[in-house]
Amino acid sequence: MPDQSARDQILDAAEKRARMAGYHGFSFRDLAEDVGIKSSSVHYHFPTKGELAEALARRYTLRVAEKLGDPDDLAPGAGRARVVSLFRDALLIDDRMCLCGLFGAERDALPPPVAAAVADFFGLILDYLERAPAAVRRGEKPAALLARLEGALILARALNDPGLFDEATAAPDS
Amino acid sequence: MPDQSARDQILDAAEKRARMAGYHGFSFRDLAEDVGIKSSSVHYHFPTKGELAEALARRYTLRVAEKLGDPDDLAPGAGRARVVSLFRDALLIDDRMCLCGLFGAERDALPPPVAAAVADFFGLILDYLERAPAAVRRGEKPAALLARLEGALILARALNDPGLFDEATAAPDS
DNA sequence: CCATGTCTATCTATCAGTAGATAGATTCAA
DNA sequence: TTGAATCTATCTACTGATAGATAGACATGG
Numbered sequence: 001m002p003d004q005s006a007r008d009q010i011l012d013a014a015e016k017r018a019r020m021a022g023y024h025g026f027s028f029r030d031l032a033e034d035v036g037i038k039s040s041s042v043h044y045h046f047p048t049k050g051e052l053a054e055a056l057a058r059r060y061t062l063r064v065a066e067k068l069g070d071p072d073d074l075a076p077g078a079g080r081a082r083v084v085s086l087f088r089d090a091l092l093i094d095d096r097m098c099l100c101g102l103f104g105a106e107r108d109a110l111p112p113p114v115a116a117a118v119a120d121f122f123g124l125i126l127d128y129l130e131r132a133p134a135a136v137r138r139g140e141k142p143a144a145l146l147a148r149l150e151g152a153l154i155l156a157r158a159l160n161d162p163g164l165f166d167e168a169t170a171a172p173d174s
Numbered sequence: 175m176p177d178q179s180a181r182d183q184i185l186d187a188a189e190k191r192a193r194m195a196g197y198h199g200f201s202f203r204d205l206a207e208d209v210g211i212k213s214s215s216v217h218y219h220f221p222t223k224g225e226l227a228e229a230l231a232r233r234y235t236l237r238v239a240e241k242l243g244d245p246d247d248l249a250p251g252a253g254r255a256r257v258v259s260l261f262r263d264a265l266l267i268d269d270r271m272c273l274c275g276l277f278g279a280e281r282d283a284l285p286p287p288v289a290a291a292v293a294d295f296f297g298l299i300l301d302y303l304e305r306a307p308a309a310v311r312r313g314e315k316p317a318a319l320l321a322r323l324e325g326a327l328i329l330a331r332a333l334n335d336p337g338l339f340d341e342a343t344a345a346p347d348s
Numbered sequence: 349c350c351a352t353g354t355c356t357a358t359c360t361a362t363c364a365g366t367a368g369a370t371a372g373a374t375t376c377a378a
Numbered sequence: 379t380t381g382a383a384t385c386t387a388t389c390t391a392c393t394g395a396t397a398g399a400t401a402g403a404c405a406t407g408g
Binding site: 020021023024025097103106107122138140144149158169170 | 194195198274275276277289296297315327329334338
């Protein structure tokens, strides 16, 4: 197994930090230390912070798309489950926010290309929920489910109660 | 009408900026410029940034509590409407995030007293939704509604589509 | 009524540390 | 020998924070 490229290591470190503290919550020096190189070497791979953050959001989106798979060949309800566990894993496994949820909240402070990449992320999920069979219930809007998931992540973390995620995302009974 | 105190002006400026860019997205010098004083004078009123942010979150929570009023004497459904329009106004009137929604997403990057103030905010809303008559539907959890509202704010802003807020928060038709 | 002291709010000036970014030298493998 | 990747060294601008001075309001006691 070949070592991960420096570029990937940088993105990994940036993702960890960005998903905790947001766009202004990490620096080139932070990432350099995490990876074990100098900050100028980080600039070699990503000339500006904006380019780094855009690459980050795009890689994040790509990974999500891979995990979700093609919405057109899924059993009814499977699409919903995949999306929900995507966010659930962010909370329970990574113990982090959704990168684009956090970036989205900071939209006004982002370089436009980063904001655009974040918008694409949300567009992807909404499209997936539209197309996957029975991903949303009758009358339920994809945007409603996606909003609930992003909000549940914030809520569960702010109140330090992972159970709140399930409470907030469970289907209302009856 | 007496002029607003410098302290309040500082908090107003901080709230505007924090609701766009988060905790690390504004500086003492930013606020000083906004208010028309020097950054050292901002430190006079709020010795540290953590104290400023905590005061910010607590004032925000207090204002929300005032707007919501006593949950115990409300017509059925009125509590829900008040909470929903709280978030709707943040989007359509202020064109800003919910302060505690953004701070909550950044939880790991906040000084503990700020994180605690944010937790109190969410506790207040959840408690209100529990107590106000028919604020949530049968089987619906207060956390589910609150999560949907915070998420809808992010979604609508990230996709630059205010209509998405209503789409995400509308009651599913039967 | 005035002199002394205290309080509030601001200022100027400065600190050490960090931010993003760049230039130019060096290393090393193909 | 060339090019990718890293380094050293540096820049300017900004960060949160502090020290010390100052001006004005206000009170208190002589």
